[in-house]
Amino acid sequence: MSLDPKIPAGPLDQKWTHFKNHAKLISPANKRKFKILIVGSGLAGGAAAATLGEQGFNIECFCYQDSPRRAHSIAAQGGINAAKNYQNDGDSVYRLFYDTIKGGDFRSREANVYRLAEVSTSIIDQCVAQGVPFAREYGGLLANRSFGGAQVSRTFYARGQTGQQLLLGTYQALSAQVAAGSVKMFPRTEMLDLVLVDGHAKGIVVRDMVTGEIRSHAGDAVLLCTGGYGNVFYLSTNAKGCNVSATYRAYKRGALFANPCYTQIHPTCIPVSGEYQSKLTLMSESLRNDGRVWAPKRKEDAGKLPQEIPEEARDYFLERKYPSYGNLAPRDISSRSAKEACDEGRGVGPGGLGVYLDFADSINRLTRPVIEERYSNLFEMYENITGENAYERPMRIYPAVHYTMGGLWVDYNLMSNIPGLHVLGEANFSDHGANRLGASALMQGLADGYFVIPYTIGEYLSTQFGKPRPQTTDAAFQQTEREVRGRVQQLLDIKGSRTVDSFHRELGLLIWDKCGMARDRAGLESAIQRIPQLREEFWKTVSVLGKGETFNQSLEKAGRVADFLEFGELMCRDALDREESCGGHFRTEYQTPDGEAVRDDANYHFVSAWRHEGDNVPPTRLKEPLAYEHVKLATRSYK
Amino acid sequence: MNFTLRVWRQNGPAEPGRFEEYPALDIPADASFLEMLDIVNEGLIHKGVEPVQFDHDCREGICGTCSLTIDGVPHGPGRGTTCQLYMRKFQDRDVITIEPFRAAPFPVVRDLAVDRRAFDRIIQSGGFISERTGSAPDANATPIPKPTADFAMDAAACIGCAACAAACPNSSAMLFVSAKIGHLGLLPQGIAEKNRRVLNLVRTMDEEGFGNCSNYYACEAVCPAGIPASFIARMNREYTAASVKEAIGATL
Amino acid sequence: MDLPLGKWLFSSLGKKLVVAITGIILVSFVVGHLLGNLTFFFGPDLINAYALKLHALGPLLWVIRLALLATVVLHIGFTMLVWKENQAARPQKYAVNAPIQTTIFARTMRLTGLIVLAFIAFHLAHFTLHLINPSYATLHTDLDGQQVHDVYRMVVLGFSNPFVSGFYILSLALVAFHLSHGIGSLFQTLGLSSQTLRPVYEATGRIVAWALFAGYAAIPVSVLFFGLGKGVRP
Incomplete structure (x- = not known):
């Protein structure tokens, strides 16, 4: 099977223009005839639903939350990048493109990333027109802040709630289309399977989470905008409901899963405080603009209060190791440096799993009101959770799983290898390579939803003219529904003694240990052994109380954890297969003597795309070589 | 414990x-x-x-x-x-x-889960700025004074949790509705639809069966986003102005 | 209602607007009434002359009376409409009742309002219609050679009864309670409030409310405790 990314011909900076000039258009009269199913209502899904609805398509949009306004895009704090160069500091589309490719450790697709950088400027225009209240200068023009992995200020922000404001913009645009009748919204509805008709994605099977009804929806194309799989770690900064089920079910129906081992560990999270902990809270990376990261130089100081450790006994390790980027070094590098300090016994706080993020210098330099203006909500959040005042003593931070760069394989048109199945936002793999730069997730979600899919979906739909839309009464739908019902019933029938959460916690801990910030062959192999056992235990001893025909959160969780129990193995297999260190994937066997990642471009400059071969059968790895026409591969250096 | x-x-x-x-x-x-x-x-x-x-x-x-x-x-x-x-x-x-x-x-x-889709329906009735994807002018084309942008952000911070309506002895949703009206009405981009928006949102709120405001201010006391009840006063003002315009047949 | 005006007035915000505007009229009346009453402290001639002037308005007085009555009816009627809807909006109350932020003045608006209504009825029966003491109607005095109704003597006689005075003072306190929320709050309803102004309105509202109380209560207190107008015999 050959993977054709369908990258348009021509020079890098002309590809998207060229594509748009020659893209297949669908007339307004024909748009009305097509129905598109969109799963997920975050930045990618919401933006796609709003824009495609506005263009005249019939849209059905599904989300597991009680309202599309609650999608987890809302939690992104720091900002959104765009190559506007409003600061006149030398930014350009090319520079944003290059920073993103380099940040991704040269493991993303050139053409996609260039397009992302190109449309980034339109996103800001679009959002401002929607009423997103971005931060402004006194003159009334937009303000920017700098962010990790960049030497220019190109990040637009709305206090510490940029994701929220962008999502509300999307939600409002979506609401307008719901009112106009072009989008039908199905909240509290979870996709449980993908329906293929003659090899094309033509529908989904969903469960109404309120009534428990399992039913099908048929359409002419399916868009999965269902986010990432960070919750495979149990503890992550994702919302509790985030799950891999939609993309994993599609994988089991034949979609390729690309680079599942690329996960991002965010350096600035509030450290874990106990076993009961249900999630980790992120402190925006923007804090690193004004905070200095340090740990005590000597182990003996680790237990002391920060104020008892004199300046000369502090190790500002990011500034020391990466003088040119300092505290703004990319996420993977910063996270690993913090882990190293803790591994050396220099960690602070409970369990020694934390380093300091110190604002004292900035408060002295800029005054406290300026720092409050920038970060007050984050400081409040920190105080609420830890009971400590970060204006007076440094914050404690520790890395946590935050984002997953891997996802379903898609071509330039954002279509997977299954015709009709498109994947947008964090759910696809395309733009961030092995590591995502800060303030790029929002950019990608909105780019895919507002500015890419509306152009590229025509490539598929134009092949579907005159083909009748399948009915949910067709055999393919009935069969898939039966399978879904069977699986739900099976979960309810086990009536075991172990809770769903306990399985999830055990899986999460295992993945964090063996496939977290640092991985090695032995650990990955042991995880690949252990996960199937855990899965078997799950299907024998899990306890899911209640019925399928009611609102039943245990049942919802059980279905998701069952998928994580399979997906975790795929992730470890990918990590094992990739014998190099790149971005968020750090194999301890592949590092320089001073601990820097060693990439193997000769052997691994490709996208790993995994094909499901059957339950409990190892999947097959396919390759999409990353043919770089423009960027010269270089060792990523932030020194 | x-x-x-x-x-x-x-x-x-x-x-x-x-x-x-x-x-x-x-x-x-x-x-x-x-x-x-x-x-x-x-x-x-x-x-x-x-x-x-x-x-x-x-x-x-x-x-x-x-x-x-x-x-x-x-x-x-x-x-x-x-x-x-x-x-x-x-x-x-x-x-x-x-x-x-x-x-x-x-x-x-x-149990403890409730259906808050009434809030979605309120937003659907006009809690947006009609704007076609791709039709926007440059983001810096319209300067917005920083205090105005900040004030709009105060209102936009609403997380739609509905605690305001849950705390109000009258189950009034005024704080939620006024926050959206305030957010969009303060920005130059939202002014074109200002009158229609306030009329539609208030009417939908009433139709959904939320109670009236008795100026108890319980809403603002529980609001996790710290939205002040002064946005309700703003809404009252805008609603009166829009209603007068509508009643006398002026363009909205 | 289909009329555009009806759509407005019967909306949630419109109804409150009606309550607020009628509230303003009633507060103005309460202020005016007090100013008239305070002539009591300047001796019988002034208050009797004031009463005479009022009655001389003839039909206009009736217009004012009916307008005030209509205002009261609207104020109460719209409050009841609002209240009914508010009840319907919260069919199931919380098991734990924890007043949040709300002041005692705000929470007791309906109660104080209704007691004040009863008081107004008594007050009218007492001093205007003379139903409680029909003899009040026959009190006359000489004002600049003219026989006029002796309002001064009626007030002194009325307030000499400790029960009557007590009821008046209590009722006036409830009026002040009502206005303590009402005055400050109506600026919010009218949309004239802001974060900066709200505390000013609320403080001013309370000061005005209790100043009115002090002004009104001064009369029964001075009659009952300080023997003002003691020379007056039944």
Whole structure:
């Protein structure tokens, strides 16, 4: 099977223009005839639903939350990048493109990333027109802040709630289309399977989470905008409901899963405080603009209060190791440096799993009101959770799983290898390579939803003219529904003694240990052994109380954890297969003597795309070589 | 820490509800309120009792999903969402009563989870700026004074959790509605639809069955986003102006 | 209602607007009434002359009376409409009743309002219609050679009864309670409030409310405790 990314011909900076000039258009009269199913209502899904609805398509949009306004895009704090160069500091589309490719450790697709950088400027225009209240200068023009992995200020922000404001913009645009009748919204509805008709994605099977009804929806194309799989770690900064089920079910129906081992560990999270902990809270990376990261130089100081450790006994390790980027070094590098300090016994706080993020210098330099203006909500959040005042003593931070760069394989048109199945936002793999730069997730979600899919979906739909839309009464739908019902019933029938959460916690801990910030062959192999056992235990001893025909959160969780129990193995297999260190994937066997990642471009400059071969059968790895026409591969250096 | 929970259990919207008492034992003070419920639920499952159903998602105070009324106060003591409430705020051996958000437009889905789609319908009736993707002028084409942008952001910070309506003895949704009207009405981009927006949003709010404002200000006291009730005054003003225009047949 | 005006007035915000505007009229009346009453402290001639002037308005007085009555009816009627809807919006009350932020003045608006209504009825029966003491109607005095109704003597006689005075003072306190929320709050309803102004309105509202109380209560207090107008015989 050959993977054709369908990258348009021509020079890098002309590809998207060229594509748009020659893209297949669908007339307004024909748009009305097509129905598109969109799963997920975050930045990618919401933006796609709003824009495609506005263009005249019939849209059905599904989300597991009680309202599309609650999608987890809302939690992104720091900002959104765009190559506007409003600061006149030398930014350009090319520079944003290059920073993103380099940040991704040269493991993303050139053409996609260039397009992302190109449309980034339109996103800001679009959002401002929607009423997103971005931060402004006194003159009334937009303000920017700098962010990790960049030497220019190109990040637009709305206090510490940029994701929220962008999502509300999307939600409002979506609401307008719901009112106009072009989008039908199905909240509290979870996709449980993908329906293929003659090899094309033509529908989904969903469960109404309120009534428990399992039913099908048929359409002419399916868009999965269902986010990432960070919750495979149990503890992550994702919302509790985030799950891999939609993309994993599609994988089991034949979609390729690309680079599942690329996960991002965010350096600035509030450290874990106990076993009961249900999630980790992120402190925006923007804090690193004004905070200095340090740990005590000597182990003996680790237990002391920060104020008892004199300046000369502090190790500002990011500034020391990466003088040119300092505290703004990319996420993977910063996270690993913090882990190293803790591994050396220099960690602070409970369990020694934390380093300091110190604002004292900035408060002295800029005054406290300026720092409050920038970060007050984050400081409040920190105080609420830890009971400590970060204006007076440094914050404690520790890395946590935050984002997953891997996802379903898609071509330039954002279509997977299954015709009709498109994947947008964090759910696809395309733009961030092995590591995502800060303030790029929002950019990608909105780019895919507002500015890419509306152009590229025509490539598929134009092949579907005159083909009748399948009915949910067709055999393919009935069969898939039966399978879904069977699986739900099976979960309810086990009536075991172990809770769903306990399985999830055990899986999460295992993945964090063996496939977290640092991985090695032995650990990955042991995880690949252990996960199937855990899965078997799950299907024998899990306890899911209640019925399928009611609102039943245990049942919802059980279905998701069952998928994580399979997906975790795929992730470890990918990590094992990739014998190099790149971005968020750090194999301890592949590092320089001073601990820097060693990439193997000769052997691994490709996208790993995994094909499901059957339950409990190892999947097959396919390759999409990353043919770089423009960027010269270089060792990523932030020194 | 140990607590006694009195929890509202209700099987469905049409079924009667009741309080059940559950002990919450050995709860770490650093646990969040929802983590405390997780621990209690794990215990219930082991006893073969269906766990308490409650809405939650991001658990970091921004998505607005969590919606518990704790001892009569939506989101419980302190400013912030339920998920950002930590058990150290309570005293050992406290009896804690947990109820769903109560308002006629928010029927109970099950136990502590309620249906807040009424808020979505309000936004659908005009809580947006009509703008076609791709048709926007350059983002810096219209300068917006920083204080105006900041003020709009104060209102835009609403997380749509509905605590305002749940806290109001009248189940009034004015704070939610006025925040959206304030956010969009303050920005130059939103001015074109200002009059229609305020008329439509207020009417939909009324049709959904929310109560009236008695200026109790309970809404602003529980608002996790700290939205001041002065936005309600703004809405009253805009609504009066728009209504007069409509009544005399002026263009809206 | 289909009329555009009806759509406005019967909306949630419109109804409150009606309550607020009628409230303003009633507060103005209460202020005017007090100014008239305070002539009591300047001796019988002034207050009797004031009463005479008022009655000389003839039909205009009736217009004012009916307008005030209509205002009261609208004020109460719209409040009841609002109240009914508010009840319907919260069919199931919380098991734990924890007043949030709300002041006692705000929480007791309906109660104080209704008691004040009863008081107004008594007050009218007492001093205007003379139903309680029909003899009040026959009190006459000489004002600049003219026989006029002796309002001064009626007030002194009325307030000499400790029960009557007590009821008046209590009722006036409830009026002040009502206005303590009402005055400050109506600026919010009218949309004239802001974060900066709200505390000013609320403080001013309370000061005005209790200043009115002090002004009104001064009369029964001075009659009952300080023997003002003691020379007056039944």
